[in-house]
Amino acid sequence: MAVQTRNLFVTSVNADHREGICEKCKIPLVKEFYMDGKRKRVRMVCPECGGLGRLISRSVSIQPPSPPQCVKFSCLFKFTLDTLFCALLSSYHSRRVSYAEKNRHKEILERYRTGNPSPTSIIEAIHANIKLSCPVCRKYNVNLFLNGGN
C-alpha cells in the first residue's frame, strides 16, 4: 500500500474579510502597497484615518499533522493525538468563521472574528467547540478553567 503525501509543498492561505467602508470616517477604503520587512504587501486602508475596515472574519490555514516516522506505539499514539487535535481545530475554525459571517452586523467576541487566541491542545479545542455551540457561553469572554481563554 502506497501512502501518498505531498509534503514537499507546504501551502498556506489566510483570508481577511473586511468591510470596505471605514467605520469611523464612512468613506471607501483604498488599496495601499506597503513593505513588511522585505516583503511587499497589499491592504485596504482609509485615506483619512488609516483604518483597515472592520474585520468580519478571518479564514486560517490549518496544516495536517506530519505522518508517523516509526511504528512504535508512542509514534502512532502521537500521530493519533495530532490528528484528533487537527480535526477539532478545523471544526472550531470552520464553525467560528460561519458564526462570524452570520453575525457580521452584530456584536460578538473578537476572538471569533480573528481566530485568536486559537486552541493549542485537545482539551482546549474540545472546550472551544462546546463553548461556540452554546448560545449563552459564547457571549462571555470568561474562562474559568483554561489559560488559553477559549
Next chain:
Amino acid sequence: MAQSQTVTDTGIAELILLWREELATGMESIVCLDMATPCTAAVGSTFADPADTAIHHTDSGLLLAAIDTVGGDTTNTAGDTITFDHVFTATATKNVAGIHVCNNDDDVAFIECCFNAVIPVENTDTITIDGQSTIDQAA
C-alpha cells in the same frame, strides 16, 4: 469542514515545464471560487474544473485578476518560498468558497484553496488574501 489548500497536479506539471524551460508561465493571476457550500481542495482540480461543484467568479470584483504582489521568501532554506497577496473588492452580494492561484496564460491553477466556510460578501466588502507556498526540503 476544514480549510484546505493544495498545489494541484496541473500546477506541478506547469512548474516542471518551467524548470525544463518549455512552454509555461509563472504565478500571475488569482480568481475567487463560487459555491454555496464549503468546498474541499483537491490535487486533481484544474483551472477549468475546480473542486466539487465550484466555478470561477466572472464578475463583481471577484473575477480573474493579476495578483497584487508576488514575491520570494525564506522558510527553511534561502528562497524556498513564494508569497502572494491580493485584495478583492466585491461589487455585489456573492458567495466566495475559495480561490485559485493561476499562471499568466490563465489556463493552469497552481494552487487551490477552499476557505474554512463560505464567505458571503456584500457590495464594497474586501477579501485580503495572504498566501505562501514552500518547497520544503525538510519535509
